[in-house]
Amino acid sequence: MAEEPVDLIHLEGEGNRVILRITGKEARGGPDEADALVAEFHVDTPFVRGSLRTWLFAEDLRQWQRALDMLDTGQDIAWREGTRAPWLFIELDEDDDRCRVTIRDHAMSLTTVTVTVPLTDTWFDDAYQRLDLAWKTWPLDED
Known part of the structure; x- marks a missing residue:
């Protein structure tokens, strides 16, 4: 049975939305390659709408955990920068409970x-x- 999609990131409000939705798990080609989660960024505003497919690995999820911890302490974050x-x-x-979310392909x-949403x-x-x-739905082998 196929697993239901999981929105790893879901930021929404004031007519704007940024989502990173995980839709499944994909076995990679070779025996030395780690499995990946298939995901897609969705951006929806009154002005712009688009999506972008990506893969997530175990290290990406661990880095997202660290990014959440930093955000929770009031720090700006850059996730997967340099990859x-x-x-x-x-x-x-x-000044308020909002943030600017930028996705760069x-x-x-x-x-x-860049989209502004409440946070x-x-x-x-x-x-x-x-x-x-996400970890429970699609366990990933350590890379």
Whole structure:
């Protein structure tokens, strides 16, 4: 039976939405290659709408955990920066409960999009639960 998709990242409000949805697990080609999660960024605003496919590995999920911890302490984050995968930046707005979310695809479309969304304290509990659900739904071998 196929597993239901899991939104690892779900930021939404004020008409804007950024989601990173995991839709399945894919066995990689060779015996030395780790399995990957198949995922897709979705960006939806009144002005721009698009999606971008990506793969996630165990190290990506561990780095997302660290990024969440940093965000939770009030620090801006750069997730997967310097890799071949799309990069995600979240910059906190100190004056209100909003953040700027930037997705940069430097490898394929050469496109960058920035969306402003609310980011409340309750979002963090949900984000950690989403990460736990991703690990439980699609366990990955350590790379």
